Amino acid sequence: MSVATLLANVMAFGLPIWLLAEEVAMRRRRILHSRRLAVFLALIITALLGAPAVEAGASTSVRVCDDVRGKSDGARIARFFAKGDVMPISSYDDDPFVADATIDCMDPSRFSLGAGGLPVLVGDYVKIQDEAVIYRANRATGVFEPFAWNPWPPPTSNADGNFEFLQEERFPLFLVERDAGGKIVLRDGLQVWTPVDLHRGMTTVFEAANSVRDASESWAGRVVPWGQNGQLEVNAHAFIDFNAFYSPAARQLFFAVLPYRLAGEPIRILEVGTGWEMAAHEAGHAIHHTLKPNGDPGDEGFRTWGESYADQTAMWASLRDPDRARSLLTATNGDLTASNKLSRLGEVFGVLVGDGVPLRDAVNDKKVSDTDDEVHDRSAVLTGAVYRLFVSIVAQGHGNPMRALAEAGEILGVFLTHATDYTPENRMTLEDVGKAYLKVDKEHYDGAYHAILVDELTARELFGADSVRQWLAHEASLPNLRLKDRASFKDVNDLVQDNLDRLGITPGFGLALQSVTRDERFKQTIVRVQLTEGSGRGALPLDNHGILVFRANGRLADYHKPIPDATPPDAGGLISLARRLALDRHGVPLSIVRKPDGRLTVEARVIRGTGINSWMEAFTLDNPRGERREVITPRIPSARGGSRRIDAAIEP
Numbered sequence: 001m002s003v004a005t006l007l008a009n010v011m012a013f014g015l016p017i018w019l020l021a022e023e024v025a026m027r028r029r030r031i032l033h034s035r036r037l038a039v040f041l042a043l044i045i046t047a048l049l050g051a052p053a054v055e056a057g058a059s060t061s062v063r064v065c066d067d068v069r070g071k072s073d074g075a076r077i078a079r080f081f082a083k084g085d086v087m088p089i090s091s092y093d094d095d096p097f098v099a100d101a102t103i104d105c106m107d108p109s110r111f112s113l114g115a116g117g118l119p120v121l122v123g124d125y126v127k128i129q130d131e132a133v134i135y136r137a138n139r140a141t142g143v144f145e146p147f148a149w150n151p152w153p154p155p156t157s158n159a160d161g162n163f164e165f166l167q168e169e170r171f172p173l174f175l176v177e178r179d180a181g182g183k184i185v186l187r188d189g190l191q192v193w194t195p196v197d198l199h200r201g202m203t204t205v206f207e208a209a210n211s212v213r214d215a216s217e218s219w220a221g222r223v224v225p226w227g228q229n230g231q232l233e234v235n236a237h238a239f240i241d242f243n244a245f246y247s248p249a250a251r252q253l254f255f256a257v258l259p260y261r262l263a264g265e266p267i268r269i270l271e272v273g274t275g276w277e278m279a280a281h282e283a284g285h286a287i288h289h290t291l292k293p294n295g296d297p298g299d300e301g302f303r304t305w306g307e308s309y310a311d312q313t314a315m316w317a318s319l320r321d322p323d324r325a326r327s328l329l330t331a332t333n334g335d336l337t338a339s340n341k342l343s344r345l346g347e348v349f350g351v352l353v354g355d356g357v358p359l360r361d362a363v364n365d366k367k368v369s370d371t372d373d374e375v376h377d378r379s380a381v382l383t384g385a386v387y388r389l390f391v392s393i394v395a396q397g398h399g400n401p402m403r404a405l406a407e408a409g410e411i412l413g414v415f416l417t418h419a420t421d422y423t424p425e426n427r428m429t430l431e432d433v434g435k436a437y438l439k440v441d442k443e444h445y446d447g448a449y450h451a452i453l454v455d456e457l458t459a460r461e462l463f464g465a466d467s468v469r470q471w472l473a474h475e476a477s478l479p480n481l482r483l484k485d486r487a488s489f490k491d492v493n494d495l496v497q498d499n500l501d502r503l504g505i506t507p508g509f510g511l512a513l514q515s516v517t518r519d520e521r522f523k524q525t526i527v528r529v530q531l532t533e534g535s536g537r538g539a540l541p542l543d544n545h546g547i548l549v550f551r552a553n554g555r556l557a558d559y560h561k562p563i564p565d566a567t568p569p570d571a572g573g574l575i576s577l578a579r580r581l582a583l584d585r586h587g588v589p590l591s592i593v594r595k596p597d598g599r600l601t602v603e604a605r606v607i608r609g610t611g612i613n614s615w616m617e618a619f620t621l622d623n624p625r626g627e628r629r630e631v632i633t634p635r636i637p638s639a640r641g642g643s644r645r646i647d648a649a650i651e652p
């Protein structure tokens, strides 16, 4: 294999560099003996760093370190660390009930130095930031209230300046301070838990979040500026529960801790963040929200897709870890059709419930008709469908099974992230997401996966008899627009303003340019627009958004209007009515939405609260005084029917 071919493969698949090393090793190319291989890898890395969105942040040492740690080469990792090339970090690869933590290697630039001169789990992309207290939800109001003093240490390294915490307990005890009478000590009304020296929850979350960001940027071919100014803040010990969530209002992650007791054992404490898949799932929500910034966090379709999106993020991102990929192949003998540790999410849940059944499993035959519309339950239908696509792509791979696995994971990651380019902006159904998968396939894989996608989506009732015809009709209806080469923001805006009628915008309405995003992977240009009442200078923005995608050659590849059927004739009348009801007096733009019965209405949606406590207040024509909508979807559905309650949970 020539260098050019290898490079072409890297560019085509965006494959992790360790895989390239694996490929080279497999072919036993004597020309590239070790020293030249290192130089060669460094050259490729340099080339990739030139396009940081494609393979961000991977130094040669980190990749080589990743590649050797499967062989427990502690001495070699120590050498890399001593030279300042890598930062070793204890992290679970799954959750503590599946396997003990391992040592991962991270890029040292992902950390910063704390006040004491030692590295801390704070970097440009992820920041571990606990509060002094741990909250508990008030049963009556649902509001999180301070409950105990946080006994976990700050996110600082060990005395050696790295994050190896080899001696820590895998299943630590839950300890509280008690008075002479045996009652839990309260200080300022909050419980005092005995300080613990446990780091593996925060290190696992930190590693998972950084991995998810790297994977997502590589798949999406663009920088994903999540959180605040590109930095995602994480409270690793936020509240008491078996749970975790991403708050789209705060743009932060919150992980719970859970005191629990298994039969015949003392009370132990579980840090939910020690579950790598759970941490990656929550980071996946943050990516989804960033790639689909106008998604209505109160919309059931967006939230249901979000759960599948987050589960898939955890699966496909985990395959970029060579240790994990290897152990998966070993454990399954290469047969991924049966339930396995990749497909199973949240094994810990089965332990705590006592039935051994994981929270969710991507190996499933679920259909719309045999699932609840609860967002996690329904999301498993889409996850199950795309997992089948994944298995078929792995099966089509030839030669090195590691390579087949990694390539399939990368392709599914491309489907995952790029589906955000081809769905309506504000609200969408899983059928819309299915159509977006057909579109990703058409644009980026020459329709290679069309048949299996249609079969799966139809069998699972995400597609109806008419779905493919509708998608083809949508494709045929796209206006013939062309963006000029190296178009500036103004060029894009001119094109939009000159073609409002062809974009389905009726007189009385306009479009304001919201953002122009370049995709470095496929050289596409993604344009987001906001609907306005009136156009030009006095235009009033509405909370309705459209998306246009242009191919590398400038031709329009896709367009989703701000309102599915364009601006309907009665929209102006509804907006006037909304004004008479003062819905426009809440400091946010009005939004035109379609009700479940198909009729249009107008509402104003305001995000309320801060941090861990946030929700949406919606002012509607039917309820102009406002109603509460939840925007935070806890990772665990509330105990529906009580069939799978966690009996092991202890009330502290």
Ligand SMILES: [Zn+2]
Pocket: 281, 282, 285, 306, 307, 310, 633, 634, 635
């Ligand atoms: Zn979730």
